[in-house]
Amino acid sequence: MFRSTEAHAAAPHIAPTPVNGVFGTSPLAPKFSRSNRYAYNQSKGGGDISDAFSSLAGAEFGQLPARYADIKRAIIPTKEEEKTLVKTWTQILAGLEILVAEIKARGSEIIPKVEYKEIQDGTVSADLLDRIRTVGTVIVKGAVPSEVALGWKSQIQEYARTNRDLATGFPRENPQVWEFYHSKAQIQARTHPGVLGTQEYLLSQWHASPDVEVSFQTPISYFDRLRIRFPGDNKFSIGPHVDGGSVERWEDPTYRKCYSKLFSSAWEEYDPFDGTHRVHSTMDLYKGQGSCNVFRSWQGWLSMSTTSANEGTLQVVPNVKMVSAYIMLRPFFRPRQSRGELEGDEDKFLAAENWVLDLESTDFPGSVPSRGQELSLETHPHICFMDTVTSIPRVEPGDQVYWHCDVIHAVERVNHGTGDASVMYIPAVPLTENNAEYLAAQLGSFLAGYPPYDFSGGAGEGAFKDRSTADDVYPSAVSRRAVGLEMFPDTSEGLSSAQRDLMRKANEWLLGQA
Numbered sequence: 001m002f003r004s005t006e007a008h009a010a011a012p013h014i015a016p017t018p019v020n021g022v023f024g025t026s027p028l029a030p031k032f033s034r035s036n037r038y039a040y041n042q043s044k045g046g047g048d049i050s051d052a053f054s055s056l057a058g059a060e061f062g063q064l065p066a067r068y069a070d071i072k073r074a075i076i077p078t079k080e081e082e083k084t085l086v087k088t089w090t091q092i093l094a095g096l097e098i099l100v101a102e103i104k105a106r107g108s109e110i111i112p113k114v115e116y117k118e119i120q121d122g123t124v125s126a127d128l129l130d131r132i133r134t135v136g137t138v139i140v141k142g143a144v145p146s147e148v149a150l151g152w153k154s155q156i157q158e159y160a161r162t163n164r165d166l167a168t169g170f171p172r173e174n175p176q177v178w179e180f181y182h183s184k185a186q187i188q189a190r191t192h193p194g195v196l197g198t199q200e201y202l203l204s205q206w207h208a209s210p211d212v213e214v215s216f217q218t219p220i221s222y223f224d225r226l227r228i229r230f231p232g233d234n235k236f237s238i239g240p241h242v243d244g245g246s247v248e249r250w251e252d253p254t255y256r257k258c259y260s261k262l263f264s265s266a267w268e269e270y271d272p273f274d275g276t277h278r279v280h281s282t283m284d285l286y287k288g289q290g291s292c293n294v295f296r297s298w299q300g301w302l303s304m305s306t307t308s309a310n311e312g313t314l315q316v317v318p319n320v321k322m323v324s325a326y327i328m329l330r331p332f333f334r335p336r337q338s339r340g341e342l343e344g345d346e347d348k349f350l351a352a353e354n355w356v357l358d359l360e361s362t363d364f365p366g367s368v369p370s371r372g373q374e375l376s377l378e379t380h381p382h383i384c385f386m387d388t389v390t391s392i393p394r395v396e397p398g399d400q401v402y403w404h405c406d407v408i409h410a411v412e413r414v415n416h417g418t419g420d421a422s423v424m425y426i427p428a429v430p431l432t433e434n435n436a437e438y439l440a441a442q443l444g445s446f447l448a449g450y451p452p453y454d455f456s457g458g459a460g461e462g463a464f465k466d467r468s469t470a471d472d473v474y475p476s477a478v479s480r481r482a483v484g485l486e487m488f489p490d491t492s493e494g495l496s497s498a499q500r501d502l503m504r505k506a507n508e509w510l511l512g513q514a
Helices: 067-075 079-110 116-121 126-135 146-162 184-190 193-203 253-257 321-332 346-350 433-448 477-482 497-511
Strands: 113-115 137-141 214-220 226-229 298-303 314-316 333-335 355-357 400-404 409-411 421-425 429-432
Touching (some): 067 321, 079 321, 113 116, 116 137, 116 193, 146 226, 193 214, 214 477, 429 433, 433 497
Antiparallel strands (some): 137 400, 214 429, 298 421, 333 355
16 A cells, blocks of 8 residues: 655754855855755756757757767677667567557547545556556646645736746746746645655656665655746747757766667667666756756646646657657668658658668757757657647646656647646656755755756846745645755665665755765
């Protein structure tokens, strides 16, 4: 049976020290004696969410430097491995053809839903769980009452009105994706017991080697933006993409290890829920707005509106394993003949015999250093996006939607509805040492009102009226621990040796002990 970590004993409160520190000069900023890579004064530049995507920013997908050809050769160094890769590629293309037909036939019904009560009672069926893991996306209903979620939206709208002269977002002239991280509603939602209980359950679907310092039983909070998308909007249109960096998947040696089986004859043994190497992967080599320094096992949001298909909602390609395999192998192959040379014959263009090994070029389609991994019919044609990009089923206020960190997702191009499409971005994040270091810096940003490290620089919400404080965090040990206000229980029963070491290191980051 699933049991909330609420049963853990409360840990001591960490009181912020009212002196200047590495997080800025606010009298509320805590001072930690050890330096932190993610402190506010190290923050990335940038303006808004458009900086994360080449398509939103109007940037070009330029040619990559010559060293990217060397990366390909480092991954596939021998003739024998070349032969294996070609065989794997052929198998993946055949599998994709079947998958595309299934998604086209089933549409949004392929995306599973689960009631939060089933999670609480431990009654989620094995079949449903298998669907969640295969599709990589799930809608969780009943964890947050509808009226609570609607109240949060009202609070946010008032927060925006009250601070309009200081607030920024995208698009600049009439924001819909606000650069808000510290509104009371966001803090209350992130630390709500139903949200953290859902995240604990979803994180538990992941695993890692016993000696890896990660706790998939300990959700922590990652402060992200929110959106209130207007009826008729066509500006906040994000095409198919995958978060967690772009070229980093191939360029960072540790990140690459996550996908090592996909480059072997044992590619079908690849487990998307194995976090062994993700814990230490570098997903932000270029300090860009399109990258994230935190291992977010599940991306997610909480709905603050009733939204159906064609009303500006989330879209996903509902599969993890097969699609990830294709994405990772795609840079190593190019078409013999283009669509134009084949006079638009799509079947001939997509056929396996039209694709040959490419270890010489620097092409990593849709990958731009410092921006997110984008995909399209031009860059990743075998996914057949017209048939596979699937709008999620209708959601109500309080519903949560989560998708595996490698799932391709998009936002519908136009909100054809009569109401807003409103969500708070709240991913499910496990405790790791790197995530704990980020959490410590994020705590300082929270208390002082600065944007978190991964987001835009500038003054943030420091001067905003009605900005949240530590008093707005849900009053439980689990909730306060999630934002870094209480220590992690490093002496609790059931922890492995690696987890005890992790908890100790996490507490050192929060306390600033050298």
